[in-house]
Amino acid sequence: xxxxxxxxxxxxxxxxxxxxxxxxxxxxxxxxxxxxxxxxxxxxxxxxxxxxxxxxxxxxxxxxxxxxxxxxxxxxxxxxxxxxxxxxxxxxxxxxxxxxxxxxxxxxxxxxxxxxxxxxxxxxxxxxxxxxxxxxxxxxxxxxxxxxxxxxxxxxxxxxxxxxxxxxxxxxxxxxxxxxxxxxxxxxxxxxxxxxxxxxxxxxxxxxxxxxxxxxxxxxxxxxxxxxxxxxxxxxxxxxxxxxxxxxxxxxxxxxxxxxxxxxxxxxxxxxxxxxxxxxxxxxxxxxxxxxxxxxxxxxxxxxxxxxxxxxxxxxxxxxxxxxxxxxxxxxxxxxxxxxxxxxxxxxxxxxxxxxxxxxxxxxxxxxxxxxxxxxxxxxxxxxxxxxxxxxxxxxxx
Amino acid sequence: xxxxxxxxxxxxxxxxxxxxxxxxxxxxxxxxxxxxxxxxxxxxxxxxxxxxxxxxxxxxxxxxxxxxxxxxxxxxxxxxxxxxxxxxxxxxxxxxxxxxxxxxxxxxxxxxxxxxxxxxxxxxxxxxxxxxxxxxxxxxxxxxxxxxxxxxxxxxxxxxxxxxxxxxxxxxxxxxxxxxxxxxxxxxxxxxxxxxxxxxxxxxxxxxxxxxxxxxxxxxxxxxxxxxxxxxxxxxxxxxxxxxxxxxxxxxxxxxxxxxxxxxxxxxxxxxxxxxxxxxxxxxxxxxxxxxxxxxxxxxxxxxxxxxxxxxxxxxxxxxxxxxxxxxxxxxxxxxxxxxxxxxxxxxxxxxxxxxxxxxxxxxxxxxxxxxxxxxxxxxxxxxxxxxxxxxxxxxxx
Numbered sequence: 200x201x202x203x204x205x206x207x208x209x210x211x212x213x214x215x216x217x218x219x220x221x222x223x224x225x226x227x228x229x230x231x232x233x234x235x236x237x238x239x240x241x242x243x244x245x246x247x248x249x250x251x252x253x254x255x256x257x258x259x260x261x262x263x264x265x266x267x268x269x270x271x272x273x274x275x276x277x278x279x280x281x282x283x284x285x286x287x288x289x290x291x292x293x294x295x296x297x298x299x300x301x302x303x304x305x306x307x308x309x310x311x312x313x314x315x316x317x318x319x320x321x322x323x324x325x326x327x328x329x330x331x332x333x334x335x336x337x338x339x340x341x342x343x344x345x346x347x348x349x350x351x352x353x354x355x356x357x358x359x360x361x362x363x364x365x366x367x368x369x370x371x372x373x374x375x376x377x378x379x380x381x382x383x384x385x386x387x388x389x390x391x392x393x394x395x396x397x398x399x400x401x402x403x404x405x406x407x408x409x410x411x412x413x414x415x416x417x418x419x420x421x422x423x424x425x426x427x428x429x430x431x432x433x434x435x436x437x438x439x440x441x442x443x444x445x446x447x448x449x450x451x452x453x454x455x456x457x458x459x460x461x462x463x464x465x466x467x468x469x470x471x472x473x474x475x476x477x478x479x480x481x482x483x484x485x486x487x488x489x490x491x492x493x494x495x496x497x498x499x500x501x502x503x504x505x506x507x508x509x510x511x512x513x514x515x516x517x518x519x520x521x522x523x524x525x526x527x528x529x530x531x532x533x534x535x536x537x538x539x540x541x542x543x544x545x546x547x548x549x550x551x552x553x554x555x556x557x558x559x560x561x562x563x564x565x566x567x568x569x570x571x572x573x574x575x576x577x578x579x580x581x582x583x584x585x586x587x588x589x590x591x592x593x594x595x596x597x
Numbered sequence: 598x599x600x601x602x603x604x605x606x607x608x609x610x611x612x613x614x615x616x617x618x619x620x621x622x623x624x625x626x627x628x629x630x631x632x633x634x635x636x637x638x639x640x641x642x643x644x645x646x647x648x649x650x651x652x653x654x655x656x657x658x659x660x661x662x663x664x665x666x667x668x669x670x671x672x673x674x675x676x677x678x679x680x681x682x683x684x685x686x687x688x689x690x691x692x693x694x695x696x697x698x699x700x701x702x703x704x705x706x707x708x709x710x711x712x713x714x715x716x717x718x719x720x721x722x723x724x725x726x727x728x729x730x731x732x733x734x735x736x737x738x739x740x741x742x743x744x745x746x747x748x749x750x751x752x753x754x755x756x757x758x759x760x761x762x763x764x765x766x767x768x769x770x771x772x773x774x775x776x777x778x779x780x781x782x783x784x785x786x787x788x789x790x791x792x793x794x795x796x797x798x799x800x801x802x803x804x805x806x807x808x809x810x811x812x813x814x815x816x817x818x819x820x821x822x823x824x825x826x827x828x829x830x831x832x833x834x835x836x837x838x839x840x841x842x843x844x845x846x847x848x849x850x851x852x853x854x855x856x857x858x859x860x861x862x863x864x865x866x867x868x869x870x871x872x873x874x875x876x877x878x879x880x881x882x883x884x885x886x887x888x889x890x891x892x893x894x895x896x897x898x899x900x901x902x903x904x905x906x907x908x909x910x911x912x913x914x915x916x917x918x919x920x921x922x923x924x925x926x927x928x929x930x931x932x933x934x935x936x937x938x939x940x941x942x943x944x945x946x947x948x949x950x951x952x953x954x955x956x957x958x959x960x961x962x963x964x965x966x967x968x969x970x971x972x973x974x975x976x977x978x979x980x981x982x983x984x985x986x987x988x989x990x991x992x993x994x995x
Contacts, residue, residue, distance in 0.1 A: 247920070248916060248919040249918075249919040249924070249927070250915045250916060250918070250919030280911070280912060280915055280927060280940065280944065280945060281943075281944060281945075282927075282928065282944045283943070284944070315910075315911065315913070315915065315916065315945075316912045316915075316944070316945030316947075500898065500982075500990070501990055504987050504990035504991045505990065507991045508990070508991030508992055512713075513713065513714050514675065514677060514712060514713020515713070517648045517678055517713065518648060518713065521649075522645070522646045522647070525647075526647070527647050527648070529647070529649075529680075542678070542714070544680065545679075545680035546679060546680045546682070546714070547679075547713075547715065549715070584898075584987060585987060585991075586984050586987050588898070588902070588987075589905065589982060589984050589987055590984070592902035592903065592906070593902045593903070593905045593908070594906055
């Protein structure tokens with residue numbers, strides 16, 4: 200199966216993205232809907248932040264049933280750290296959408312992204328929701344993806360199809376999130392929809408198995424949002440027979456691949472990012488060590504500014520690995536930047552640095568650190584730290 | 598006792614700072630000496646990074662004796678990740694200085710700071726060392742402080758005097774370090790000298806008790822150097838009688854206060870920093886929670902860019918606290934920025950944000966988060982993340 204970075208129609212779902220005036224920029228899309236024709240099997244994962252947004256609480260509660268029909272997502276306001284008022288706003292918003300679509304309110308879940316600590320205008324929301332319901336289309340996923348953008352520079356969608364259970368199954372998704380992107384649990388807003396006939400327990404297993412190598416393996420700034428949510432919904436409209444083990448594995452692989460493709464898009468569009476860097480640590484004594492070292496390298500401001508400057512700064516990479524808490528022996532490790540070996544036997548390979556600097560001029564490259572102590576590895580996608588990251592985040596908000 | 602941000606002569610010590618040509622910039626001071634007239638009581642603490650520089654290994658080994666006579670410190674080259682060659686260079690450098698001064702090589706310790714992975718030119722070092730020995734002066738601490746600068750914008754010294762044991766005791770220090778500054782253990786190069794007559798064990802206790810509220814309570818970028826070292830040396834030239842408990846406490850307080858003053862200078866001169874921010878978390882269930890939350894806030898790129906933009910972005914501060922692993926309850930906490938209460942009872946105090954934004958225009962302000970769950974607190978000094986941090990670190994090196 201091939202994952203393509205474009206939207207697709209998925210039988211049993213309609214999508215919309217409209218401008219409700221929740222963003223300050225006039226005409227910007229800021230309200231999105233995903234509506235299944237009937238209740239869909241559903242699963243979701245959320246931010247591990249102890250400060251969670253109101254829509255996260257509402258969604259987490261409602262998805263426990265294993266069935267959802269509608270997602271209503273807004274940008275321009277995170278509805279986070281908004282107390283009882285925020286909870287009421289999230290529930291009222293769902294109730295309004297349920298009323299417009301004639302479905303049960305507990306089958307509607309909210310998502311919000313934008314500035315923390317503020318409520319959005321409910322009157323504007325209502326007008327926008329009515330507009331969104333009128334705009335629902337089978338080929339509306341691109342509009343939905345636009346409506347959830349904040350500092351994203353482009354809408355991010357992906358899709359794939361494959362045969363299983365006697366039917367062609369389509370899986371499509373949309374994500375947003377270019378800052379406050381990091382660790383543990385899904386770290387952005389992400390929506391996957393499929394026409395597969397599959398139960399919520401299998402969906403949840405499939406989503407969870409996709410996380411470690413996708414949404415949990417990326418970082419832009421090491422900051423974990425309060426609103427992170429990934430939802431997967433299955434309409435069953437493909438009419439497939441129940442998956443056997445092999446078909447279930449194919450479905451899991453599709454969810455894994457589309458998640459990885461979308462996660463990669465998040466980092467490629469990271470705030471101010473000019474480069475996508477894969478940090479791979481192998482040869483660690485255990486997985487925790489590999490992950491610690493990879494994350495520390497991927498989050499180090501000194502390493503990330505060196506990426507921006509195309510500077511093969513081996514010292515900063517080793518400094519980060521060494522301070523990560525991972526066990527390592529400086530004399531044993533081998534380091535490659537962009538395929539060029541730059542450190543081994545406890546010393547810098549000075550003669551290789553020019554080639555490494557050239558390799559870093561590419562928009563994408565790999566930093567590979569082999570600790571040569573064991574068999575565990577980990578891989579984290581990150582981006583560089585540029586002037587634009589500072590500009591975007593010093594100017595965004597209030 | 599009053600700590601002043603200026604150098605002082607300390608009986609029993611002479612200092613020098615000269616240009617040895619180890620830095621690429623012609624004429625820049627890059628080789629410093631601290632020489633005691635005779636072997637001094639000494640103690641030191643070092644980087645916890647698993648990749649440690651050669652001079653750190655040499656110094657850690659030699660200070661075990663509790664006695665040192667000379668520190669030879671260079672900038673322009675970190676002599677880190679340089680393997681056996683680096684160890685030989687560090688030892689040869691000490692031997693050369695010992696020869697010039699006519700003291701035992703094992704009483705001389707090296708410090709290096711600058712680019713990782715390279716060796717410095719030993720011929721240049723020898724010429725510079727001879728020059729430095731000729732330049733030793735009682736009032737040379739400012740020159741020494743200049744010679745250890747890398748991306749520092751100014752030399753950083755402090756001094757204080759107080760009466761104890763029947764004598765006037767002087768304590769003076771110099772530090773460098775404005776990037777790769779963070780956690781656990783001394784996180785820069787720092788030198789404290791005193792004329793007190795005091796043994797190495799008491800010196801070590803005094804230094805260690807000073808760390809938590811000084812060099813271990815600061816961060817510029819969350820990155821821990823491979824070369825971090827703080828050395829304290831006592832010449833005994835004050836001729837005081839042995840300290841009683843109260844006098845020892847006064848000495849400890851002096852070491853604590855001068856360390857805190859120097860640590861603060863490091864952050865004030867943080868790479869690209871325009872603001873010094875004290876992050877204070879109180880009311881935590883335990884100290885680990887308080888420290889975790891304070892560090893996460895102090896290291897968050899989103900929080901630090903908001904500081905730079907004078908943006909009272911409460912959401913980012915709470916996001917960082919919430920993702921730190923510290924236990925907190927959003928509805929209980931109270932947050933102040935620059936003395937202005939901006940969040941309480943689970944909501945943003947929108948009407949206060951303008952005042953908070955004004956308070957953030959000061960060069961120094963406090964972010965105080967009261968979790969209202971217990972009695973533990975922690976305090977971390979940090980700075981903002983500006984365009985200049987990116988400029989400095991994207992352009993520095995190779």
